[in-house]
Amino acid sequence: MIGPKAFERRSGLIALACIILLRLSVISQDVAKIEGVVRDQLGAPVQGATVALRGKACEARTRTDENGRFQLQDLRINALECKLVVDARGFALYEEALRELLSREQPWQIKLAPASFNERVTVTASRIPARLGDTPQSLLTLSRSELETTAAPTLDDALRQIAGFSLFRRASSRTANPTAQGVSLRGVGASGASRALVLADGVPLNDPFGGWVYWGRVPSAAIERIEVLRGAASDLYGSSALGGVIQILTRRADKPAITLETSYGNERTGLASLFAGGRWSKWGIALAAEGFRTDGYILVDGRARGPVDTPAGSERFAFDLTLDRSFDERGRIFWRGSYFGEVRGNGTPLQTNQTRIRQLSGGINRRSSRSGEFDLRAYLNAQVYDQTFSAVAPDRRSEDLTRAQRSPSQSSGAILQWSKAFARHTLIAGSEVREVRGASDETAYAINQATSLVGTGGRQRTMSFFAEEIARLSSQIIVTAVARYDRWRNFDALRTTKQLARNVVTVEPFVERREAAVSPRLSALYRPSDRFAFFASAYRAFRAPTLNELYRSFRVGDVLTLANPDLRAERLVGGEAGASYTRARFVARSALFWSEIARPVANVTISVAPNLITRQRQNLGRTRARGLELDVEWRAGTHWAINGGYLLADATVISFPVNRALEGLRVPQVARHQFTVQTRYGTPSGFTFAAQARASSAQFDDDQNLFRLAPYFTMDLYAARKLRRKVEVFGAVENVFDARYDVGRTPIRTVGPPRLVRLGLRLTLSAR
Template identity: 50%
Template structure:
């Protein structure tokens, strides 16, 4: 009897058992491995801290800045929410920490979290919309105050409003502020620099501004003539613009007879790149760039702007002659910024900037050129007990050249009559202290000191020949002390008394005329030095205000008299805006 079939059956049975056993073992390994993988991913998440930021409707908030401050040794980390509103930090603090979330259009969120709380589950932050009066703080009144709690007439243009405007220059963007205009109502792209003084509420209708214009606390007004080069401000570098309308001489001196315009630059957060560029007819390119980054306690920023145009002929076609050419211009500016946090609420910074422009004013011999260099250094120290301190120092040097000509009646010939050069230098220092005193009172005090030197050197031509040299110039030193108090008597009644003491010394005044003829003579007139002192007191702001105070409108006609006449466009423009952020 053969045994081969039984052997085969035994072998087949053994193989089937082995297959079943192998499948059972593989399944057991897979099941036992799942908790291991899950535990590993859970541990990985436990090592980090993350969460999501949403609004009250549950929609994710993109671009919110999340700051993590650990207690004990000073340690600060920042993150930015992505398109889903999520943020993430590399590790979760073992001890307590403070979490702060800031986003445009929302109230700031701040919460203290115990150690290990954020690692158990993702944090969920719900932001509430900010009321209009709480949306921004105003520094144009020398103190950080909520917009709804200041008695001064202040208009604030936010970053969103600046981005949505079609304006290419800072002065054009400010035209949406009621009461703002330049001397000749012409934009800075076309007006002569000496006619770019700012007027607020009809005060200051001359080339020299009757309003102080500041960029992060440093003056932009020309040291010699008081006018403003609006092209020095790259629009992409601005966080907001604050316009204080009305007399502010008790805080800023006689230069603020009409008010104050302050440009507040962006503060670098993580990595940020902004670029806006456009191109228009008459060969008119424009570009504005901003780049910022943070490295530990350091932050850096670069900003630049460039504008050029081939221009158009200013004279009507029927009246043009051989001397009429397009009014072309080119202007560019750039700045570099570096800052460092030293701990204890102290931060130091430095900023260097350069601006240059050249214009052809419609004829071959008429032109003007400007070159400005400025260096600013300062610091901010915020302490809970002593108050807030702000220090600013600056130095600037400027050269302005322009020409004057005589044109024949038929506009076919042009003769040079005068060449002018205006060098000017300015240095200054300011220190300010502010501190809340109780729940309804806050005070501010400080001093400003500065020196300006300027001259006007001219070459006079007669019949195409140099006939005389004319020069004039001088120096001014100033010192100002100011103090201000803000008393919130009721939620709708605020009293803001203030006082300022100014002293000027005007010296080295002279005028020189030298005749370049055969019987040439030189006449020198020296002006006596002068010392002036002024005390200004103000108690404006005894004012009851309502929520609708900041609502404004535009009038285009008074009765039957048109105030604004719209003509055909001179330019056709198209462009794009590009922004990139990374963490």
């Protein structure tokens, strides 16, 4: 017999087992529909997050709309065998068993935590998706939200958040001549030709003729994020990547979506940026457009300006249309057409320029578990650049036209890449071809009368091969070895001159030039724990002179710079070593770097007259840049985020046998100290506040270190408020304290932009 107490215990166990079996029976029933909302730690909706069911016989996927909502319908799955996975860029991966979620009332509220520094995915450092924590190089990312909360209306001004990013003469693309928009990183020296490569989805944005960058070519509403790789990267990207790579990654529309941002401010500064797109079955389409205009301001310092000085205004328009087709999980093919037009006034009535660029590009990505992944990019670019030059009287009351230039150019290229993972090894190999044709057709004037016609130009053809291995020797050690071979030649180059008064034509052909470069890299990363990582790299890099440097002369103010068809490629040897520390919401990263550039191209002074300084592009003997780089990121609680950066760059000329007087001088356009800090604050109610500040020590605008640009400090403010989930209003103030800092000395002092105040609206629509 069973006693009363034993009977009660057995009865309780039987009842509990029945409840469990009943619960399991309920859970194991087919689930027809699930829905929920994905939010960040501040309670703001997360748009575009991938929501998927994973597990045995669990195949369902969708994306969240602009309100963070998702819905999966018509499901026939067993909840016991499934888990819900939410993946969003910039956030840590969320995973939870579906049987646990079913105990809650729908719609489910899912909160995502910010991704740790180590978990962020990048593609620029290794040409394939990789965790940032596994990258032994100096790489920073700017997310879409970080770009939206900056007061800067142009991309180049937004990138000044990064210590080490610099343009020629501290100029902003709002008002500066585009030929002064060469970008450099980490103190290698800024010039009209960039020493850093700028890409948009893997396609070069650097001007094919001159190497400078048109920062408005990619509409801001279409930008998903930007990755900035500091340090030589010719091992993977070839010429122009001497100082690093800046890659702009654009948005893809996975469902019908529209984003519109518009603003207006003083100096009649207006901006409108649009992104619209969607996907139907396997086809997707995306349209992006942006218009910008500003009356600008007078560039010349108030104490030196005269009646001839006028505001340097600009207008530009960019258009981009992309069509793509996906092949399930096996790959994608896309076609893209873009147009960019720009008109500028350069500060006097006779000095103007304009640009028109048309580009076609496309690509295909194909994945296979057996053969690996293949990626092909191809592009075709045609453009025309027009500019006029003048000589301004010493009293700045009048000017005379001296030269009118037209520079047509065409470029085409293709990049083929293969990659495959083998156990602990990943292999990457590829090839790249490129050809550029360009000319400078000039009409020279004296006393406003045409005196001669000069046409100069040529072609440049490049072929490259590269290979990379990423070896995970253990869970703590990653070693990367890369090598790239580039060979190029300059040919069909000549100068034709016609003296109009005598009707005499002379033709001067230039000798065909061939060069080659080998760019190896060896990097290692050691991670003894989740918090600490140590890394080191050694590398070589190069930069081939552009057709502009070889064949086109130009004049800015009282400075005439002559071309040089005998220029040779710059060669860099360098290395870096550093460490990072990660803990919860705090990340600190520091690196020591060193590099020497043989034969750097510089504008060397060859004569000085009362109203004219003549320089020529020449290969110096050798320059050296060494210093310290420091980056800090801190998420202070759930509302605050603070980022800071510091760069110490000691850049000097260490050898120039042709002119020993330049040895020991500072490299022009490189500040010894740069400092940046950004603070962002956000609340669940939809209020956002951000402040950015940057400071720079003095630098020089010339090779002889005679024209000093004084130190400066500026601060920007941004505030936004969501009126509804789809509508946000914002205000932005750039250069809050109205600092009139030095931008250039030609030798007339030119100054930076005054305070700019804008008010704007941002509209976001998306289908559920």
